[in-house]
Amino acid sequence: MKPDAIDRPASASPETPDAALRRTWIAVAAAILGVFMSILDIQITNASLKEIFGSLSATQDEGSWMSTAYLAAEVTVIPLTTFFMTVFGLRNYMLANSVLFVIFSTLCGFAWNLQSMIVFRMLQGLAGGGLIPMAMTLLLTRLPPQKRMTGLAWMMLSTTLAPTLGPTIGGILTDLYGWPSIFFINWAPGVLMVLGLAYGLDRGASKPQILQQADWLAIATMATGLVSLIIFLEEGNTRDWFDSRFVQFFFVSALVNLSLWIFLMLSRKNPFVNLGLFGRRNFGVSSVVGATTGMALYGSTFLLPLFLAQIAGYNSRQIGMVIMWMGLPQLVMMPIVARLSKVYDNRLICSVGLVLFAMSSFMNTTMTADTMSDQLIASQVLRGLGQPMIVLTLSNFATVRMEMHNMSSASSLFNMSRILGGAVGTAILATLLTLREKYHSVRLGESVTAFSDGVMSRVDLLSSAFSRDAGDAAGVGDQALATIARLVRRESFVMAYNDCFFVLSLVLAASIAVLWLSDRVVAGGGK
Numbered sequence: 001m002k003p004d005a006i007d008r009p010a011s012a013s014p015e016t017p018d019a020a021l022r023r024t025w026i027a028v029a030a031a032i033l034g035v036f037m038s039i040l041d042i043q044i045t046n047a048s049l050k051e052i053f054g055s056l057s058a059t060q061d062e063g064s065w066m067s068t069a070y071l072a073a074e075v076t077v078i079p080l081t082t083f084f085m086t087v088f089g090l091r092n093y094m095l096a097n098s099v100l101f102v103i104f105s106t107l108c109g110f111a112w113n114l115q116s117m118i119v120f121r122m123l124q125g126l127a128g129g130g131l132i133p134m135a136m137t138l139l140l141t142r143l144p145p146q147k148r149m150t151g152l153a154w155m156m157l158s159t160t161l162a163p164t165l166g167p168t169i170g171g172i173l174t175d176l177y178g179w180p181s182i183f184f185i186n187w188a189p190g191v192l193m194v195l196g197l198a199y200g201l202d203r204g205a206s207k208p209q210i211l212q213q214a215d216w217l218a219i220a221t222m223a224t225g226l227v228s229l230i231i232f233l234e235e236g237n238t239r240d241w242f243d244s245r246f247v248q249f250f251f252v253s254a255l256v257n258l259s260l261w262i263f264l265m266l267s268r269k270n271p272f273v274n275l276g277l278f279g280r281r282n283f284g285v286s287s288v289v290g291a292t293t294g295m296a297l298y299g300s301t302f303l304l305p306l307f308l309a310q311i312a313g314y315n316s317r318q319i320g321m322v323i324m325w326m327g328l329p330q331l332v333m334m335p336i337v338a339r340l341s342k343v344y345d346n347r348l349i350c351s352v353g354l355v356l357f358a359m360s361s362f363m364n365t366t367m368t369a370d371t372m373s374d375q376l377i378a379s380q381v382l383r384g385l386g387q388p389m390i391v392l393t394l395s396n397f398a399t400v401r402m403e404m405h406n407m408s409s410a411s412s413l414f415n416m417s418r419i420l421g422g423a424v425g426t427a428i429l430a431t432l433l434t435l436r437e438k439y440h441s442v443r444l445g446e447s448v449t450a451f452s453d454g455v456m457s458r459v460d461l462l463s464s465a466f467s468r469d470a471g472d473a474a475g476v477g478d479q480a481l482a483t484i485a486r487l488v489r490r491e492s493f494v495m496a497y498n499d500c501f502f503v504l505s506l507v508l509a510a511s512i513a514v515l516w517l518s519d520r521v522v523a524g525g526g527k
Contacts, residue, residue, distance in 0.1 A: 024142050027200025030193045031135035032155050034098055037189055038128035039162035041105070042071065042298075044170040044182050050309075051179045051316070058114040069118045071423055072230035073125030074132075076223050078416045081133040082408035083219075083272040087210050091201040094134050098197060100127035102190035109180035132159075136411035138201075140399060149523050152399075153338035156391040157330060159418075163301050164327040164384070171320030215272060218264040225257030229420075233427035237434060274409040283410065285518040286397035287417040289350070292511045293390050294418040295425025296357060296504050300383065301326075302426050303433075304364070304376070307497045311369055311490065322373045322380070329384035337388045341523040346393040351512050353389025356382050358508035364501035369494050396523045429500050436496035437489075444488050 045052060045066060052066070053059065085093050104124035111117035139151035173181040232250040239247050265271040277283045301323065308314040308322060340349055360383035364376070398414040399407065 021144070021147075023200045025200070026196050028135070028139045028143060028151050029154075030196025030200060031094065031131070031138050032151075032158050033189050033193045033196070034094075034101070034128075034131035035135045035155055036158035036162045037101065037186055037193070038074070038131045039159055040166045040169070041124065041128060041183075041186070042067070042074070042163065042166065044166040045179075051174055052117075055179065056111065056114045056117060065114070065118050066121050068231060068234040069122035070125040070128075071234065071419070072227045073122045074129035075230060075416060075419055075423070076226045077126050077129035078133055078419070079222060079226075079273045079412050080219065081130045081137075081412050083210075083214070084130065085134065085137070085408065087207055089204040089206040090134065090138065091197070091204055092206060093130065094138075094197050094201065095194060097127045097130045097134070098190065098194045101131065102186055102194075105183045105186040105190070109183035132415045133408070133412040136395075136415065137408045140407045140411065141404065149338055149342060149396075152395055153334050153392055156395055157334040157388065160297065160387045160391050161327050161330055163297055163422075164323060164330070166301070168320035168324040168327070171316035171318070175315065175317035215264065215268060218261055218268070218272065221257045221261040221264065225254050225261055228253035228257060230423055233423050236427060237430040241431070273412055274406055275413070277406060277410055277413060282397045282400070282518045282521065283402070283414075285514060286394045287414060289354075289390075289511045289515050290394050290398075290414060290418045291421025291424070292507050292514075293354075293357075293387075293394070294421030295428070296361065296508050297387065298422030299425040299429045299500075299504055300361065300364075303429060303497060303500055307367065307494075308373075311494055311497070312372065314373075318373070322376055325377050325380035326384045326387075329381050330388050333385055333388040334392065337392050338523075341393055341396055344522065346396050346521045346523065347515055347518060349389050350393040350515055353386040353393070354508050354512050354515070356386030357390065358505045360386065361501045361505040361508060365498045365505070367494060367498055367501075369490055393521075397518055397521055400521050400523065429503070432500050432503060433493075433496050436499045437492045440492040440495040441489060444492055 081093075087093075088096070101124060104120055104127055107120040108117060108124060111120055135155055136152075139155060140148060143151050169185070170182045173179075173185060228250040232247060232254055235250075236244075236247050241247055242251070262275060265273065265275040278287060304323065305319045308319045314322070337349065360379040363379035363382070395414070398410055402410050
């Protein structure tokens with residue numbers, strides 16, 4: 001599809017095809033930068049939560065609403081992107097979202113309490129969420145067919161690099177300049193993005209009259225349902241799931257509203273997003289595997305920083321330097337995968353990527369309390385090698401042979417599935433971590449009792465050491481028992497982390513079987 005004609009004076013010379021393509025590439029590059037920023041900001045606070053909570057006088061449970069607000073807003077706006085692009089025009093909507101994203105990011109850095117931070121994070125998510133499907137729609141509809149694979153490769157690279165580098169960038173910036181800098185950093189790429197979009201995109205017609213014809217009931221049920229689902233997933237573990245009336249309410253709200261939204265979308269002649277695409281074999285398979293991959297990607301970047309902070313005692317900068325090793329191999333692999341996907345069956349390439357990702361997760365099932373950064377590099381590199389093989393080929397399954405008029409819906413639903421998969425996966429892993437820690441604590445407690453010979457011997461040794469240090473024998477026995485109890489709890493957590501990574505490896509391995517339910521796809525057009 002060629003860009004719409006730009007408004008020029010009648011005397012202006014017509015633009016050459018090469019110049020038009022060059023401007024389009026600038027717009028695509030700016031849009032991909034927006035995708036990177038939007039996804040980066042989901043994870044960028046992970047390594048800096050301790051500093052943020054301390055500054056805002058918030059507990060960990062209260063502070064979890066920062067990520068909940070951002071994720072709920074982002075997921076909600078993604079399915080509405082096609083509708084808003086039609087109403088306001090692609091150029092206007094992308095520029096508005098880009099400017100607002102930078103503004104709300106800045107306000108997050110100036111947040112004076114938890115309530116203001118939650119509001120600004122929600123507004124930041126609303127602006128950033130639309131950038132993801134708009135970029136995919138732009139490159140699929142504006143680039144020539146022979147150039148789309150290159151554009152898609154760069155976009156998929158940004159979607160995997162961003163959550164990988166989020167804790168790294170956040171940790172380093174927080175350590176050097178304080179936590180507000182993780183939000184102010186969006187200014188530099190934000191200005192570049194606005195300038196690139198303003199120069200590269202043609203002015204298009206807006207259709208504000210469509211607002212009067214909008215299916216507001218469907219929009220309301222979708223927004224309410226998705227927000228309720230994210231709140232249910234994000235807050236469920238901290239509130240003991242269905243033992244909490246709060247969680248029960250949002251579960252029922254999500255179930256009712258999303259069911260009604262699906263019914264309305266499937267019964268409408270012209271829905272604002274085409275849910276019927278999930279019924280297509282290749283798109284349905286790519287969405288399911290994309291969701292499980294999102295679970296593994298966001299889940300691993302949730303578990304590993306938590307392990308390093310809780311067990312190894314790493315600060316935000318040290319955590320970031322470990323996670324960084326997952327990002328470096330992707331820069332090398334993505335162009336290689338883009339070439340391979342034009343020649344070989346994408347199911348085969350994706351399967352290899354899933355195997356590498358599963359192997360990397362399985363390597364993390366043998367962690368101990370003494371595991372340090374150098375022992376985690378191999379699994380991180382292996383994960384980084386596998387991710388490009390997965391995300392690029394899945395995007396091919398979702399878009400190859402897709403009609404041009406369905407591209408916007410396809411990009412919205414594909415990205416929504418991946419991000420929702422990450423939210424579901426993180427909630428499941430957080431709950432699994434809690435349950436398995438309790439299980440291992442009980443099992444270890446059966447062996448580690450105050451009456452066992454090994455424990456009594458260790459108590460004597462610790463008591464002697466404490467009495468020498470303190471110079472007072474009173475209470476050293478209780479102090480020694482408390483130390484052993486902390487060791488038991490630490491080991492229980494280590495075993496629980498290993499269990500979570502084992503589950504991730506199983507989920508990724510099972511995804512391979514689902515993948516082969518799709519048709520053969522070669523990005524170059526072969527069948």
